[in-house]
Amino acid sequence: MPLRETLARVDADLAAGRVPVARQRLRGLVSAFPYDLTLRRRLAEVYRLYGDAAEAGRWMYLEEDRDADETAAFEARYGRDGELMKALAWRGPEAMAATAFAEGQLVAVRIACAEGLGHPVAWDDPASYRDGLEEESEEPSGPWSVSGVLAGVGCLVGALAFLAIWVIGVVALFD
Numbered sequence: 001m002p003l004r005e006t007l008a009r010v011d012a013d014l015a016a017g018r019v020p021v022a023r024q025r026l027r028g029l030v031s032a033f034p035y036d037l038t039l040r041r042r043l044a045e046v047y048r049l050y051g052d053a054a055e056a057g058r059w060m061y062l063e064e065d066r067d068a069d070e071t072a073a074f075e076a077r078y079g080r081d082g083e084l085m086k087a088l089a090w091r092g093p094e095a096m097a098a099t100a101f102a103e104g105q106l107v108a109v110r111i112a113c114a115e116g117l118g119h120p121v122a123w124d125d126p127a128s129y130r131d132g133l134e135e136e137s138e139e140p141s142g143p144w145s146v147s148g149v150l151a152g153v154g155c156l157v158g159a160l161a162f163l164a165i166w167v168i169g170v171v172a173l174f175d
Contacts, residue, residue, distance in 0.1 A: 003029065010042070019049055030059070034089055035096045037062055044070075054078075058087055062102035081116035082129035084109050090123050 006025055013022035026043040033039055044059035053067075057074030060066040078087040090106060097103035106123070113129050114121045121129040 003033070007042075014046070019046060022046055023050075030089060034091050035098060037098045037102060061088060062097065062099075062105050064099065064101040081113050082121070085113050085121065085123070085129045086126070092123060094123070 006029055010022045010025045010029075013019070013025065023043070023046045026039060026046060029039045030036075030043055040059040041063060044056040047055035047059065053070045054073040054077040057066065057070030057072070058078065060070060061074060074087070075084070078084050088106070088109065094103045094106040094110070097106055110121055110123065117129065119128070
């Protein structure tokens with residue numbers, strides 16, 4: 001769907017009160033057009049409707065007229081080395097930024113991430129700045145729950161029943 005048509009649908013969704021749908025459309029557009037700062041600004045406006053300062057700060061991070069409180073909330077939520085790069089959803093060289101301020105922000109984030117991780121990182125190579133994020137974000141397993149045990153027992157009984165039927169079938173085949 002063309003950009004203008006999708007933006008028209010976003011406007012219609014917002015006018016009809018379908019804020020989550022408008023948000024999803026804008027997220028898709030930002031993903032497809034990561035260099036378009038106006039799309040990021042519109043997405044920040046939608047997150048302000050939710051009252052989510054961190055996400056509004058995320059999408060306004062490359063704008064010079066960004067709100068300091070939103071920026072602080074964003075950095076507090078995504079302040080770890082690679083998380084900030086991942087959250088900005090930028091692809092390609094910093095030179096593709098529409099403004100000098102945005103380019104400076106992207107360079108600063110990349111350099112800070114590289115220093116924190118101890119190796120070079122690149123916007124084009126997400127694996128370079130996602131090192132260690134998966135391991136640290138994994139939550140430790142808690143104590144067993146009754147529903148978890150019942151689900152495990154149910155799976156085991158189902159597997160044993162399948163195996164028993166298969167064995168009976170093989171035995172019957174050779175009788």
